Every structure is written in structure tokens, then in C-alpha cells.
Amino acid sequence: MTVAEKSDFLWKVLCPGAGWLLRAHAGRVTTQQVEQDIGILVGPGQTQADALKRAHRFALPVTQIEAYRIVHLRGTLGVQEIETLAETLLVDPIGQWWRVCRGNTRDPVQEPELESGRIVIETGLRPGVTDREGVEFVRASRQMGLKVEFATVATRWQIQGDLTEDQVHELANRVLHNEVVERWATGALAPAFADQAxxxxxxxxxxxxxxxxxxxxxxxxxxxxxxxxxxxxxxxxxxxxxxxxxxxxxxxxxxxxxxxxxxxxxxxxxxxxxxxxGEEIGAVDSMMGTFLRAATDTVAAPWVQSAFVDNAGILSFEDGWEVAIKAETHNHPSALEPFGGSNTGVGGVVRDILGVSAKPIAITDILCFGDENLSPHELPPGVLNPSRVREGVIAGVGDYGNKIGVPTIAGAVLHDPSYTTTPLVFAGCLGLLPSGSNxxxxxxxxxxxxxxxxxxxxxxxxxxxxxxxxxxxxAEVAGSSVQIGDPIVEKGLIDVMVAAREAxxxxxxxxxxxxxxxxxxxxxxxxxxxxxxxxxxxxxxxxxxxxxxxxxxxxxxxxxxxxxxxxxxxxxxxxxxxxxxxxxxxxxxxxxxxxxxxxxxxxxxxxxxxGRPQRQMMAIAPDTSRPERSPLREDWTEVLLRLLAHPSIRSNEDIVRTFDHEILGGTLVRPYGGPKGQGAADGTVIVPPGTSGTRGVAIGIGVNCVLGRYNPNAMAWSVVDEAVRNVVIAGADPAELSLLDNFSWGDPTDQQTLGGLVEAVRGCHDAAVAFGAPFVSGKDSLYNVFVHPDGSPDPVAPTLVITAMGIVKNLGVVPLTGVVEPGNDVWLIGPLVGSLGGSHLDAVLGRDYGGQVPGVDPDTVRRHHQVAQAIATGLIRSAHDLSEGGLAVAAAEWALAGDLGLALEVPGSAEVLFGEGPGRYLLEVVPEDSLKLQALIPEAQNLGVVHGDPLVALGDLVVELGEIDHAWRGHHQAGGKA
Amino acid sequence: MKPRVLIPLALGTNRDADLGTAFELAGADPILVPLSELRAGKTRMNDFEILAIPGGFSYGDALGAGRLFGLDLMGWFGDQLHEAVAAGKPIIGICNGFQALVRAGLLPGPGHRAVLGSNRSSRFECRWVTLEPGSGPPKDQVPGRCLWTESLRGPLRCPVAHGEGRFVSDDLDALVQTGQIALRYVRVGTSTGGIIEEIPPGPDSYPHNPNGSVGNVAGVCDSTGQVLGLMPHPENHVFARQDPQRGRSSGGSCLPLFEAGVVAVGGKARMKIM
CATH class of the missing domain: 3.90.650.10 (PurM-like C-terminal domain)
Known part of the structure; x- marks a missing residue:
């Protein structure tokens, strides 16, 4: 079929309800201007690979899905004017066509006549939901002098496949639309304009x-x-x-x-x-006061200008400038409408920064998703498919940050089965303001x-x-609580608020x-x-x-x-x-x-x-005892590749590259770096635009969703430590850090859940005091529980996110991402052996083999300062922290980031290769500087060297860089070599 | 006096400050003006020596990136734009600004049809790219050399950040013939010690050619050589510290591109600070 024939075919198949207008368009009839509702269809259809993939997950017998755009409009328009609108506002001059496909809705709209195996579904926004395209269509058409009253954009999905009526409904509901913000119909969807709400x-x-x-x-x-x-x-x-x-x-x-x-x-x-x-062992009168504010009061940091009382924490940055920081959760909305949920989550935290008179200069995001391999029919009713949640949430973060022109510079992605029913979205924002101007x-x-x-x-x-x-x-009862953001309005708000503050x-x-x-x-x-x-x-x-x-x-x-x-x-x-x-x-x-x-x-x-009475609550302290761990023998090479492919460890470059991390021109350490731009950085650094340009702000994220089940207190320490390691590697001074806490927990009226929360908050206090790093703001999200139809609760994994913010006082010494040069020495700071309780090793092996979780280790504070001093002296070419998956994963990631090999002499035990724990770093130092490093950090252990062959060797464990790359991009299948 | 650069702002423009910084470093005096004020006639395009259309998401990319910005430019300021071109003024459009100039019909210019379509990956992508200035028109065709790129020596490096940047034209050969392909994506060879290489066709072209543009086109000039449009963001590589390779490599600063525009209107490029 030629293109012309195909268009003609579509015209006939898709637009039978608009006969009089089609004739008019074909020039046989000249109509006068009448007020009318019409639809303009734009083609050709775009193949929807993602939707097709999702349909297949639901075992729907679909072979192709194409999407066409439709603009529904109401106005007083003649044929010539409709043509002008379509040509000017809707189609590209190369490769696109348009057709009027809908007549006056006061006439009955006919179902399109379908060829066998061809199904048409139309979806469109509910009236009142943010519809930037519709608004702009009206504005532009009026600018052209045409009388359009309302416009709204819809999508026509043309589907090939042999579906039953039930399957069509399933396709529409599970794959093509979200009832929270959209409507749908088989065949033609009658337009609904905002005034009808x-x-x-x-x-x-x-x-x-x-x-x-x-x-x-x-x-x-x-x-x-x-x-x-x-x-x-x-x-x-x-x-x-x-x-x-x-x-x-x-x-x-x-x-x-x-x-x-x-x-x-x-x-x-x-x-x-x-x-x-059941024995009373203590009481806490306000976790906020007793732990979080108390830690900040104890540290009494002179750089804190405002903590907890305002919309965001405010900190000294350099002469004449302060920075503001805040992180929020947007979990419930993201579960119902992933795009809108994360979209408005970013929008909200950006406004928190405007709410302390600061100009937003960076965004962070931590995203927690469920099991994407779950069969769709195992999903409880009311729960969206995790892959759809993932796509929507990521698109929502990018859409907002990219459009308001603020770089998204740091984040993390976590996976846990509990996030299937309760996905989590944390969004943070950094702002800049002249000192004392709020x-x-x-x-x-x-x-x-x-x-x-x-x-x-x-x-x-x-x-x-x-x-x-x-x-x-x-979704039904609270659907109207969820919305879609309008980042273009927010961009204007930023400009207005900054100008208002200046004046x-x-x-x-x-x-x-x-x-x-x-x-x-x-x-x-x-x-x-x-x-x-x-x-x-x-x-x-x-x-x-x-x-x-x-x-x-x-x-x-x-x-x-x-x-x-x-x-x-x-x-x-x-x-x-x-x-x-x-x-x-x-x-x-x-x-x-x-x-x-x-x-x-x-x-x-x-x-x-x-007037609110203080809530009286009961908690049961968590049992943190752990069974002994029995030794394991596995093929460690295979285990390493599986760890690298673990969804919480593997590369997120494909996500991060959909976020603009360059705008404003201040980004110094990007989320992904190295010679090929494929290595994950630990902390990221931004040089706030408009400041002296000699200092940077480092942002580090610490997060864990496993340890909280075993020992929430130790979890807090681990998470604070991770955030601190990340900013230290980014060149921040650990003597001048500030922290944000974000808790996403279950139902606090459940006494065990609350007991865990109390211990985690207590752990935050202890770590903050030990590190001398005050909390300056925070946010808790509770009741992250999905209640199944039979009444059984499904609580989220206790999840703590700590954001650390530090000042980089010398931009010139910040270590590079990924190893830099063959022949350089590799040093380990911290113990060679880690803990395996609650480790990612157990996660990939599929069960809890027992053993202690990483504990509280006050000695890590000293190590952070030592590493920072080595960096400040300019000794460190590159660095990477030991985190999820321990030494082996860290070495593999570091080598891949630098596109070079590593030869490290270490014993081949699980505790050495995969053990986890706080305060551990790998440092790269040129051989001439190694003595200086030893003088600074006497306990540093030389593990080996960087080399030019694309191999990572950890004792007997040897893996090629290509295999690491393949696995780390998530392609490694358990049981088979890459 | 420093040349004055007009940077017009549509609702949703967001790389205006970055562009202003680049022109300031290049020795010009950038002035940011919302379209509504231009339209009210408080300021006219003719009051400026250079016109620079910034990147962003004008009108939220509604109805296609740059379409409504382009409509504004032609609908409200068509005469002023044509006057500016006739007066020999340099005009540059970056990313959304390029999209707007293409929609407005100023690029590649009369007689050509081009579109900036969705990236081949169908995603927004932010990554650094390497750009090679085009060889320009044949030697005997002096008018029409792109004033922004003709003096560039060696490749530029800077980020792209867009979802609709795939350059498609139904007469690419003609644009090549007239030397209007001002900037092309190239790659830095891995095996040959950092030498600039042509991007091979096929799947290996990604991500060096980040969007699937035909002929690896990153930027085009009009036939006068005054109007340049490009998808990448040279305004985000004007300080040495913006180079993500930091200690590993250097070079590829895009400041000379802006300086070329400033010099073309008789301004003095500032001392190099790179």
C-alpha cells in the first residue's frame, strides 16, 4: 500500500463519524462557519514498543500498537481555518498528515468500522487535569486570530491483535491509560472540556x-x-x-x-x-525533639543558619552566599499515577526551596521500584505493574526537572519486592540565596x-x-488527590520569586x-x-x-x-x-x-x-539477634556478575541520561563520569552559578532497604556513613557537613513497626553526633502499607534515605570518577573483611544466611577525615567507596568507570570479596605519592595496582571488563555466563 | 562599546542564563527580554547587534518542540527578523532556539525543508558530544561562509540535552553543496589515541550522534552565513571546569564560537580565560 492509499484507508477506517466534514475537506462542499466540536487526527501513527511489551506481559495477543495524536476542539471555524490550524500547529512539513476525524458531538458519534483484527481505543485526560497542550493550542489559535474556545489532546491507539472484549478492557486499563487522570473508550472518545467539570x-x-x-x-x-x-x-x-x-x-x-x-x-x-x-523499657517524648533536633543542638554547627523551622534547611556556603536544602517523599501519589506523582514530587520540593527565598540549582531523586518480573496476574487489584510505575516515575522526574531548567545531579534506584505495592519516590532540591535574605x-x-x-x-x-x-x-476514592504538574508555570514562578526576593x-x-x-x-x-x-x-x-x-x-x-x-x-x-x-x-x-x-x-x-493533643503511642523494641552464619562455597565469579546485575547495584545510566544534569553550567562531578561517561560517581558536585566559582557543593546519598528489617539502629549508622563517604570522595570537608533525613516506613500504629522506627531515628541521632553533622531538615512518610482485599497488610521495607551536603573548598583536587592511569597504586582504607548479614550477596543468593549486619563503628569518623585530608593534599587521583556488594563490586565498578584493569591481591573469602560495612574506601595514588599516603593513613593497605589490560583480578577471581560491562548494564542472567 | 546581544524569552525558556554567561565571557553585553515586552514594543530587535534564541522548553514543547516559539517569532517579529538578516546581523539559535528557527522557516532557509524530529532513541538524552565545524561552502563562494564557525580550529565539545533533535531534511545534499552544514557530530577514536574520526553509519553511530540526525548534522547555517542553529549546548562549555573529563583531557572549549559572533559585529573578544 502506498502512503497515500494508507492515509486514505485510515481515513475511511478511522473517521466514519465525520462524513460531512470530510466531504467539506475534500472540497466538494463549502460549509459556513458554525460552532462545532471537531477532532483532528495527526499521523502517521508512532509504533509503541513499550506499550506492546507491557501488553505481552499481560499475555494479551497483540502484534502491533500504534499511537496517533488527536486534538479535540470547540470553536467557530470554517474549513479553511481548520486547515490553517492543522498545518500551522499540528503537523510537520515532512512525513506527517492530518485528517478531521470527528464531527459535531451533538450528532451521535459512530463507532469506527473496524477491519478484522484492528481495534481502536482512544484515551484522553479527564477534564480539569493539567493539559498544557490544550491550553497552548487555544492560546496559539487565538494568536492566529481563530476562534477556538477549548482544546484538549487525546491519543488514538490502533491495535492489531485478536482480542476478546475483556482483553480490550484489560489492555486499556492496564497498559494504555490510567483511570486516575484519564478517560478511555473503544472507538471514538467524546471530547470533554474543562468547563464540564x-x-x-x-x-x-x-x-x-x-x-x-x-x-x-x-x-x-x-x-x-x-x-x-x-x-x-x-x-x-x-x-x-x-x-x-x-x-x-x-x-x-x-x-x-x-x-x-x-x-x-x-x-x-x-x-x-x-x-x-511486654516489659516497659523506656519512653521517647517526641522523636523529633529527642533525637533529630537534639543531634543538631548538640553539634551546634556554626554553619547552620536555619534547621527544621523553615521549608528547607539553610547553611552558610561562602562569603555572601547561603545554600538551602530539602528532600521530600511523594510515595502515595506515585503509586496511583507514577508520572504525575513523581512530577509533582519534584515540583513540590523545588517550591520548598523557593519557600526559603532561594533559587533552585539542583535536584536529587531516589526511586524505589518493585519486582518487574512478577507475572501481572500476581499483582493485587489496584496495584500498577512495576514496570509501568518505573517508566512513569522516571519520565515524571525528567519532565519536571528538565523543563524548569534545574539539573538533576544525584540519586539512586532501589529494588525490593515490597516496593511492588508501595513504590517510593524521594525528591530533593538544593537552592542558593544571598546570606540573610530570607x-x-x-x-x-x-x-x-x-x-x-x-x-x-x-x-x-x-x-x-x-x-x-x-x-x-x-485509586477510586482518592483519585482526585493526584495530579499532573505544569513545570512551565513553575519555571515562571522561579523567575518571579527570585526577582521578588531581590527587590x-x-x-x-x-x-x-x-x-x-x-x-x-x-x-x-x-x-x-x-x-x-x-x-x-x-x-x-x-x-x-x-x-x-x-x-x-x-x-x-x-x-x-x-x-x-x-x-x-x-x-x-x-x-x-x-x-x-x-x-x-x-x-x-x-x-x-x-x-x-x-x-x-x-x-x-x-x-x-x-490544640492537637499529643499522640500517645506504644512501640515494641526490635529483636536484633541474628543466627550464626555458616560458611558458603560458590562460584564467586558468577556471584560477582549476578551482584553487578542486581537491580539495586546495576548501572542507572539509561535513566540518568534522560535527566538534564548540565543546565546552569555549574555541574562539576556528574552522576556518570569517566572517559566513556559510563562510570557511576559516588557523590556529585555543583558550583553554584553566580558565586565565586572557587567552591562547590557536594551531594551524597545514603540509602538502604534491607538492614532495617534486621537492625534499624545499625541501618541508620550505615546509611549516614554511606552518604558521608560519598561527599568525602567528591572532595567535601567532613568537618562541615549537613544532613537530611527521609524515612519511608509502614503503619506506625503497628507497635513493631514503630519500635523499628524509634531505633532508626535514635541511630540517626547517634551517627549525626558522632560525625559532627547536624540534621537541618527532613521528612517522614508513614503508612506506606498496602492493604490487600482480604485485609492483610503489606508494609513497605523500612527505608531510610540520608542526604549529606558538604562544601568542596578546593575544586582542583576533587578525585576523578574511575581509575585514571595504569601503574598507579591501589589502597584500601578500612577493614578488608566486611559483614555478610543483610548483604547484597544474600540478596542475589536468594536467602538470608544469617550473620551479623554491619554494626556501628565509631572509628569510621576518623577514616573519613583521613581520606578527606589525603584528597585535600592532592594525593588522590580517583576513589570509590565500598558499598553494596563490597570490595569485589567496588573494584569492578571502579575499573569499568576508568576503562582500565585492576590487579588486587586479596584472599578469596566471601567476607573479603562481598562483605559490607561502613567507612571503607579504595584510593588510587601515583606510586611516588604512596609513601605520603601511608604517612597520612598508617592503616592503609596496599591491595595492588591499576593496569592497562581490560581485566579485574581479585586474587583468584578474574573477570573481563566486557563481562563486567554486560552484567552491570543488567543483562546478566543468573546461572549463565554473560 | 560592547555589542549588545538580545536573548528573547518565551514561557518555558530555561537556558537563557547559560547563554548570557557565554556571551558575557565572549565580550558582549547580553540582555534577556521576555517576548511580551518585545511585543509591547518597549525594545526592538534592531536595538541589538546580535540575536541569540536560547534553549529550553518554550510553552512546554506543546504541539512539538519550538513550534509555538517559532510561531511567535514569525507572527510578531517576522519583519524585524528579516530586517536583522538584511542588516547582516548574526543570529544564533541553540536547541529549542534552533527548533524555533527551523519552525519559523529561517533555517535552513527558503527553498529547503527540514525538521527536528524525535531522537531515534525516542528519549530525552543528556550527554557530551564532539562537534566538527563544517568545511563551509566551496572556496569561490565567499558569501555564505558561516560567520559563527568558519574561524573555529579543531573540534568543540559540549553537552546535548534534548528529546527532539534528529535533523531530517529532504535535500541534505543541497545543504552540503552550499556548505550550510556548519557542525557535525564526530567521535573521538579509542584506538588511534584520541584522533577525531567520522562516525560510522549503523548502530555504532550512537551515542556519538546522539539523536540519529542524517549526515550526523548537529548544526546548520542559512545561505547568508549569519544564522546558525544547533542542537548541542556550546554555552555549557565556556569554562575549563565544565569539562567532565577534568584531569583526563582538555580542550574543545566552545567560547570561540561565541567570540566569532562578537568579532563579526566589531566587538573585541575578551582575554581567554581557559
Missing amino acids: ARPEPTLVLDIGGLDPDGLSELNQARRLGLDAAELVVIRDHFKGLGRNPTDAELETLAQTWSEHCAHKTFGAHITVQSKE PTKAQPGDSIVVFGGAVGRDGVGGATFSSQTMGAET KLYTAVTDCGAGGLSSAVGEMAEELGAEVELGLVPRKYPGLAPWEVWLSEAQERMVVAAPDPEPLLALAQRWGVGAAVIGTFTGNGRLVVRDGEDVVIDLDCRFLHD
Whole structure:
């Protein structure tokens, strides 16, 4: 079939519902301009290899999937104008064609006539979901002088295969669309425009005065408030005391402000700790205060400008400059809508940085995915296929970071079976601000100005949703909590906020994240009080209930307090960002929200912020005893290759290269380096643009998801140590480090889960104090539990992410990624023998062989300082830390990164080759400098040399670089040679 | 007086600051102006000596990378652009700026059809590449030598960061004939001690040619030699420390590219700091 014939064929097959327009287009009829809904189809279809692969995982008999773009639009258009629109806005001049494929939807839309074995499915965004393409289509067509009212983009999937009706549904639901944000139909999907989302609802007064605890609990569940029984009683009694009932908006505001997500009530709880025999062995009055803040107070680091109290930690960087740092989790949304979840996760943490008046300069991401080899039919209902989660999450991170123009410079990918039902997404951001330039004191009389996008029903109730466990129906009931970001709006916000800070136009700032205006204005008004008029809040469409406007988590918004809003509004206009004055900070200590004449909220700020009773919790201390380990004999070469191919160890270069890590021009140590750019760096370094250019910020990530099951306290030490090693290798001074903590844990009302968490937080405290590295910010994500339809809980592996940030004071001595030169000496710092309990060796061998997990080792602190000193003296050509998989994996990665060989003399025991533990490094030193290194670090052990042959030898274990490369790219299959 | 460089900003432009830094180092005075202000007539393109269209995701890449930026350029500033070309002013478009200039029809120029399509990998990719300046038009054809690249000695190294950069043209031979292929992807040989080599066709061309462009085309010039568009980001290799090889190798700075534009309008390139 020729191209022309094929187009004609498609035209007939795909577009039978638009006969009159087709004729018009063919020139036989000239229609006048009429208001109409039409669809324009753009071809040729693009082959969808990924979708086909996914369909095959579900054993669907599909042989080809092609995707065509469709633009649905409503407007008053003539044939000539439609042609102009299509030619100007939709097709490329080479290789693309277009057809009108849909008539007026007021006429019945016919199902396309299908040839045998050809199926058409159309998918499109739900009305109200961020639709940048639709918005831009309307803007551009108006710019061209054409009358388009609405436009939205859809996809037509053309499928070849012999599918039953059930299989078509499965294909649509599991492979082609996500019901949380999209709609679908076989054949033609009727367009739905944003205005059709309207559904007005008045403010309700909820009669709770007479409810007993059971009644309160029912209300709590029905509205998904996520409040504790004690909190519900306090709220009921508060309103009883006022002699009235709360409005829905007041109750939702309290639920949001008191949510785990916003109030961190587990971290602030009073916890009684028992032994597993039930004996009380201790109590913790606030893990936050007792452990995290206490560590920071004990270290009393002079470089900390702000810790814990603001949206991000703020630290001294160099004369005149400070850096801000923060990391967040976005787990629950990413499980339901992976792209939107990770996308808005990045957006949120970037706004945290804007929320301390800093300019975002780098992004980090730690992604935890489940078992991709699981048969789809083993997936519990409501759980997305892990490969789809992986694709979506990665695409979401890249889409946001790349588009806002901030480099994504550090991260990690972990795999664990528990992440199948509860995938985790951690996103971090680094910012830069002139010293002392973050104002934090709003004044009575200041205007409340909100910047950014308009409000819709998307993202209502996210704060409370992410503070509860998930199950098969979560997507249905909490779907509207999840959204897709609009990074282009955020890019504008960055420009506006930086310009506003430079011009000193505001007295306080915060981001509009979880809880929307309720959280942002509520927090800023904590001491002053505020009055807000909801009618002034920009909306995407009419019909929103007042509480929805107040709590909508519509993304890409910032709130400031401004003595004079006019210059801010002018700035917003310059950068094309929305802005509105929505109220005033009053000074009377009341939060009053009006919707026209109606008072929707009238709350005492003290009750809102301090009225919550401290949570009382019980925990059972974890049992950390371990069975003895029996010796193992295996083919260590084969084991090494399997370790290299382990999904938590193997190369992530294919992911990292989809993220822009070069923009802003400040990246010094990239996530992947070496002569071929294929070697993973340990820590990464950025030279903040606009500063002196002589110093850098090093970022290191430590994370583990195995040790927490055996010994959460030791896990914390290991993870802090790993983060510290990574920044030391990147050239940072270990005497001046700062840390972020991010916990993703299960249900804290489960006493054993909580007991583990207490030990992990205690471990963080101890490590931070030992390392002299304060925590400056953090975030906990709890209730990462999937509840199966039979009620059985499936908790996430306890996962701790530590981000270490350090200052690189001499950019010239930073070691290179990968070994550099044949003939150089290789030195090991730290013990030759590691621990095998909870090791990756056991992970690839498929069972726990017992043995102690890597323990707390205070001596590592000294080693970090020694290595840093050797680097500062310029002795170290390259370095790599011993981490997952121990010495053998480290040597293989290091050699591959440098595209050179290594000859190391070591005993061939499992403990030496694969043992893991803190504070261990491999260093490359030119032979003439080896004596100097020994003088600096007397315990350093010479293991061998770098050589030019593409072989890595560890005693008797010899592997070719090519085999390492193959395995490390994830291609090695267990049992067979590469 | 330093030559003034206009860097216009669309919604979603994001490599404007990097481009400004590069021109500043090259001895020019870069000025960043949102399109809305240009449109309001507060500033006109004619007030500047050089026009530089920066990279980014204008309008979120909606409806195809660079399409709406290109529409803005032609719809609002078509006359000013043609005036600038007629006045002999240098114009450069990088990445999204290149995409916009192609969509606007300024590149490769009248009589040619070209598209920057999705990368062959169908993914956004960020990696360093090596670029060889084209040999230019035949010796007797003096007008039409690309003022940005003709003085370059040796290859440039810099990153790419794009998802839609595969150059496709239905008359590549004609562009080669007229010397409009200003920059091509090449590779640094492994066996021959770092010598620049042509990229062999077939699967080995990736990742040296990161997007699958025909003829390994990384950048094209218009027939006047004034308008250059390229997908890679020379503005991200103007300081020595930006070289990811740091201690292993050096060279390939892209500063001379910007200096060539500055010199072409009578400016003085700043002292080399590399």
C-alpha cells in the first residue's frame, strides 16, 4: 500500500463519524462557519514498543500498537481555518498528515468500522487535569486570530491483535491509560472540556456536637479525615465550647493541619517502648525533639543558619552566599499515577526551596521500584505493574526537572519486592540565596498574595490521603488527590520569586503544597491571624465548593506576605505568571475565610496550631539477634556478575541520561563520569552559578532497604556513613557537613513497626553526633502499607534515605570518577573483611544466611577525615567507596568507570570479596605519592595496582571488563555466563 | 562599546542564563527580554547587534518542540527578523532556539525543508558530544561562509540535552553543496589515541550522534552565513571546569564560537580565560 492509499484507508477506517466534514475537506462542499466540536487526527501513527511489551506481559495477543495524536476542539471555524490550524500547529512539513476525524458531538458519534483484527481505543485526560497542550493550542489559535474556545489532546491507539472484549478492557486499563487522570473508550472518545467539570456544592455545617466516638469515627472515615479518636473528641469539644458546629471547611482545615503529613504527629508523639516480652523499657517524648533536633543542638554547627523551622534547611556556603536544602517523599501519589506523582514530587520540593527565598540549582531523586518480573496476574487489584510505575516515575522526574531548567545531579534506584505495592519516590532540591535574605516576619496589614496557577478540583485532600494506608479502592476514592504538574508555570514562578526576593518585595513566603491555601496561609497566619476572601482566588472553572478552593492542592503556587502588592503583581505579569491578592494578615489571631457574604471558616489560630493533643503511642523494641552464619562455597565469579546485575547495584545510566544534569553550567562531578561517561560517581558536585566559582557543593546519598528489617539502629549508622563517604570522595570537608533525613516506613500504629522506627531515628541521632553533622531538615512518610482485599497488610521495607551536603573548598583536587592511569597504586582504607548479614550477596543468593549486619563503628569518623585530608593534599587521583556488594563490586565498578584493569591481591573469602560495612574506601595514588599516603593513613593497605589490560583480578577471581560491562548494564542472567 | 546581544524569552525558556554567561565571557553585553515586552514594543530587535534564541522548553514543547516559539517569532517579529538578516546581523539559535528557527522557516532557509524530529532513541538524552565545524561552502563562494564557525580550529565539545533533535531534511545534499552544514557530530577514536574520526553509519553511530540526525548534522547555517542553529549546548562549555573529563583531557572549549559572533559585529573578544 502506498502512503497515500494508507492515509486514505485510515481515513475511511478511522473517521466514519465525520462524513460531512470530510466531504467539506475534500472540497466538494463549502460549509459556513458554525460552532462545532471537531477532532483532528495527526499521523502517521508512532509504533509503541513499550506499550506492546507491557501488553505481552499481560499475555494479551497483540502484534502491533500504534499511537496517533488527536486534538479535540470547540470553536467557530470554517474549513479553511481548520486547515490553517492543522498545518500551522499540528503537523510537520515532512512525513506527517492530518485528517478531521470527528464531527459535531451533538450528532451521535459512530463507532469506527473496524477491519478484522484492528481495534481502536482512544484515551484522553479527564477534564480539569493539567493539559498544557490544550491550553497552548487555544492560546496559539487565538494568536492566529481563530476562534477556538477549548482544546484538549487525546491519543488514538490502533491495535492489531485478536482480542476478546475483556482483553480490550484489560489492555486499556492496564497498559494504555490510567483511570486516575484519564478517560478511555473503544472507538471514538467524546471530547470533554474543562468547563464540564463543574459541580457546585455549598458550604455544609456538620452536626458533630452529639456524636459519640463511634459516630466521630464514622465521619472520620466517610470524609477520609485521617484523624485520631482523641483528636476527634478534642475537635468536637472545642466546637461545643463555642456553642456551634464546624463547617466542612473548618473540619477539613483541622484534618489537614493535624495530618501526619503536615503535623508529623508520630515524630512528635509520646512513645512508650516495651520489650517483646511486654516489659516497659523506656519512653521517647517526641522523636523529633529527642533525637533529630537534639543531634543538631548538640553539634551546634556554626554553619547552620536555619534547621527544621523553615521549608528547607539553610547553611552558610561562602562569603555572601547561603545554600538551602530539602528532600521530600511523594510515595502515595506515585503509586496511583507514577508520572504525575513523581512530577509533582519534584515540583513540590523545588517550591520548598523557593519557600526559603532561594533559587533552585539542583535536584536529587531516589526511586524505589518493585519486582518487574512478577507475572501481572500476581499483582493485587489496584496495584500498577512495576514496570509501568518505573517508566512513569522516571519520565515524571525528567519532565519536571528538565523543563524548569534545574539539573538533576544525584540519586539512586532501589529494588525490593515490597516496593511492588508501595513504590517510593524521594525528591530533593538544593537552592542558593544571598546570606540573610530570607524574610520570615509577616506584619499585620500585609496583603496575602498568591502566585501561580488557578485552582481546580484536582489534588483535593492530598495531605490527608498521604497520611493513610492504601488499598485496592484507593485509586477510586482518592483519585482526585493526584495530579499532573505544569513545570512551565513553575519555571515562571522561579523567575518571579527570585526577582521578588531581590527587590525585597515580601516579608514572608511559603509554598502552597499539601493542604493548599489552608496549609500555606494557615501556617503564615499562625501568630498573626488572617482574613481571606475565596472569591478572589483564581479558579480553573466554576462550581467548586468553598472548602475545595481552600484545600485544593493545585500545583505551582506560592504565597507571600507583602506590604505593597502592586510591584509583585507587575513582576508576575512580566514573567507571565498568575497572581492575586486574596486577603490580609490581621494580627487578631483568628483565621477567617469568607466566600462572599458567608463566613466559611472562623478558627482561633492557637487551637488550629496548638490544640492537637499529643499522640500517645506504644512501640515494641526490635529483636536484633541474628543466627550464626555458616560458611558458603560458590562460584564467586558468577556471584560477582549476578551482584553487578542486581537491580539495586546495576548501572542507572539509561535513566540518568534522560535527566538534564548540565543546565546552569555549574555541574562539576556528574552522576556518570569517566572517559566513556559510563562510570557511576559516588557523590556529585555543583558550583553554584553566580558565586565565586572557587567552591562547590557536594551531594551524597545514603540509602538502604534491607538492614532495617534486621537492625534499624545499625541501618541508620550505615546509611549516614554511606552518604558521608560519598561527599568525602567528591572532595567535601567532613568537618562541615549537613544532613537530611527521609524515612519511608509502614503503619506506625503497628507497635513493631514503630519500635523499628524509634531505633532508626535514635541511630540517626547517634551517627549525626558522632560525625559532627547536624540534621537541618527532613521528612517522614508513614503508612506506606498496602492493604490487600482480604485485609492483610503489606508494609513497605523500612527505608531510610540520608542526604549529606558538604562544601568542596578546593575544586582542583576533587578525585576523578574511575581509575585514571595504569601503574598507579591501589589502597584500601578500612577493614578488608566486611559483614555478610543483610548483604547484597544474600540478596542475589536468594536467602538470608544469617550473620551479623554491619554494626556501628565509631572509628569510621576518623577514616573519613583521613581520606578527606589525603584528597585535600592532592594525593588522590580517583576513589570509590565500598558499598553494596563490597570490595569485589567496588573494584569492578571502579575499573569499568576508568576503562582500565585492576590487579588486587586479596584472599578469596566471601567476607573479603562481598562483605559490607561502613567507612571503607579504595584510593588510587601515583606510586611516588604512596609513601605520603601511608604517612597520612598508617592503616592503609596496599591491595595492588591499576593496569592497562581490560581485566579485574581479585586474587583468584578474574573477570573481563566486557563481562563486567554486560552484567552491570543488567543483562546478566543468573546461572549463565554473560 | 560592547555589542549588545538580545536573548528573547518565551514561557518555558530555561537556558537563557547559560547563554548570557557565554556571551558575557565572549565580550558582549547580553540582555534577556521576555517576548511580551518585545511585543509591547518597549525594545526592538534592531536595538541589538546580535540575536541569540536560547534553549529550553518554550510553552512546554506543546504541539512539538519550538513550534509555538517559532510561531511567535514569525507572527510578531517576522519583519524585524528579516530586517536583522538584511542588516547582516548574526543570529544564533541553540536547541529549542534552533527548533524555533527551523519552525519559523529561517533555517535552513527558503527553498529547503527540514525538521527536528524525535531522537531515534525516542528519549530525552543528556550527554557530551564532539562537534566538527563544517568545511563551509566551496572556496569561490565567499558569501555564505558561516560567520559563527568558519574561524573555529579543531573540534568543540559540549553537552546535548534534548528529546527532539534528529535533523531530517529532504535535500541534505543541497545543504552540503552550499556548505550550510556548519557542525557535525564526530567521535573521538579509542584506538588511534584520541584522533577525531567520522562516525560510522549503523548502530555504532550512537551515542556519538546522539539523536540519529542524517549526515550526523548537529548544526546548520542559512545561505547568508549569519544564522546558525544547533542542537548541542556550546554555552555549557565556556569554562575549563565544565569539562567532565577534568584531569583526563582538555580542550574543545566552545567560547570561540561565541567570540566569532562578537568579532563579526566589531566587538573585541575578551582575554581567554581557559
